[in-house]
Structures are given as structure tokens and as C-alpha cells.
Amino acid sequence: MSVIAQNLQAVQSRIALAARAVSREPHEVSLLAVSKTFGADDVAAAVAAGQAAFGENYLQEALDKMALLRELLPEAALAWHFIGPIQSNKTRPIAEHFDWVHSVDREKIAQRLSDQRPADLPPLNVCIQVNVSNEASKSGAQNDEAAAIARAVAAMPRLRLRGLMAIPEPTDDVAQQRAAFRQVRQLFESLRAEGLSLDTLSMGMSGDLEAAVAEGATIVRVGTAIFGRRDYSRQ
Numbered sequence: 001m002s003v004i005a006q007n008l009q010a011v012q013s014r015i016a017l018a019a020r021a022v023s024r025e026p027h028e029v030s031l032l033a034v035s036k037t038f039g040a041d042d043v044a045a046a047v048a049a050g051q052a053a054f055g056e057n058y059l060q061e062a063l064d065k066m067a068l069l070r071e072l073l074p075e076a077a078l079a080w081h082f083i084g085p086i087q088s089n090k091t092r093p094i095a096e097h098f099d100w101v102h103s104v105d106r107e108k109i110a111q112r113l114s115d116q117r118p119a120d121l122p123p124l125n126v127c128i129q130v131n132v133s134n135e136a137s138k139s140g141a142q143n144d145e146a147a148a149i150a151r152a153v154a155a156m157p158r159l160r161l162r163g164l165m166a167i168p169e170p171t172d173d174v175a176q177q178r179a180a181f182r183q184v185r186q187l188f189e190s191l192r193a194e195g196l197s198l199d200t201l202s203m204g205m206s207g208d209l210e211a212a213v214a215e216g217a218t219i220v221r222v223g224t225a226i227f228g229r230r231d232y233s234r235q
């Protein structure tokens, strides 16, 4: 078994344990393998181990990797999720090549993605990125903005509003991890209570996925624990 296959199995076990600990079913949580900085060969190894959903942060790197994978594995039905910061001049290729975008934090970006989503593709699945850690990260909308963007996205014809995404400040303190994820879940629940149909909480990474699952994550985005440490000089 490849190292990547072993790592995937270990991450799936962590998810299952964390889910059962709070009486959730493991299948309620899906694993997004974050393959940024890793090559098409590593993605292919993950696909061979049964993984089909991949997260990417850098547009050109992702497009190159998708093209290589279409050659390496023409039969594989892969789902690509864009999870990085979005510049407005990059929305068209994102709308054309991805299945999901987790990092929408401005209405203007959402409008461009909707306008540019090709008619022959299904609506683009969208999560609104929420800023939970205040000053530490610049990305993500504040709660009230996130609510306004979510309402706007729900009305855009070529987007399908799915939920919220967050990247809390890293900490080893599990209580702090859970408090940050709980804030996101509370916003998620309040949006559902006002009638928006949301089914996705994208939260939890290699270091904090247990806390995220405990607080209701439905997608965890995991890179390092699957592919190993990122070496940015490889890019």
C-alpha cells in the first residue's frame, strides 16, 4: 500500500472516531484532499486509494494538474474544489474548471462566478468564507457580511449556495478550536433558520479536524496528513 493510501486510511479513521465520539455517522463528513504544491502523481496515488475530491489554492497550478490527470486517468471522475483567495481577474477559469468554490467572501466575486459559469455545466457549488479569528487572517467575511453574501448567492442563477467555510487561527488548545468552529456553526444555523438551504460546513484541517467534526463539519479539508509536509520550493 502506498504511503498516501495509508495516510488516507489514517485520516478516515480519525474522522470516524471523532464522529462517533459525538454520535455522528462517519459518512456525514466527507474528506477533501488538499493537494496544493503536490504533483499529479500524488493525486493519482490518492485516486488509486479511492479519493475523488481534491482542493487546490493556486489557479495555474491547479489547471496544469487537472490537465495532467485527464491524461493519466481519463476515466476518473474527480471533483475539484477551489479553496484559496480569489482575485477578481481569475474568476472565469475558476467558474469554468471547478465544481466547488469554498472561498467566496465578496458579493462581487460571487456575481462574476455566476455570470461566467458555463451554461453546459451544473451550477457552481459555493461556500461563503467566514472570518472567525478576527485580525489574524485577512480572508473571509465578518458574520453580517457573510449573511448578506449568502442571501445574494442564493439568488444567483448559476451558483448553488451550499454553506460556510472557515480557517480559524491555528491553536493546540482544543477548547479554543471548538469555540471557533462553534461560531461558524451558529451562523450556519441562523442562516438556515431564516430559510436559506445550506448543507455544508467546510471546516477542519490536519491539525484540528476532530474539533471541527465535533462541532458539525460536513467537509474537512486535509493536506499535510495525507500528502506530507508542503515544500513550496517544489512549485
Ligand SMILES: *Cc1c(COP(=O)(O)O)cnc(C)c1O
Pocket: 034, 036, 057, 083, 084, 167, 205, 206, 207, 221, 222, 223, 224, 225
Ligand atoms: C492548505 C489548506 C488546507 C490544508 O491544510 P493542512 O493543514 O495541510 O491539512 C485546508 N484548507 C485550506 C483553505 C488550505 O489553504
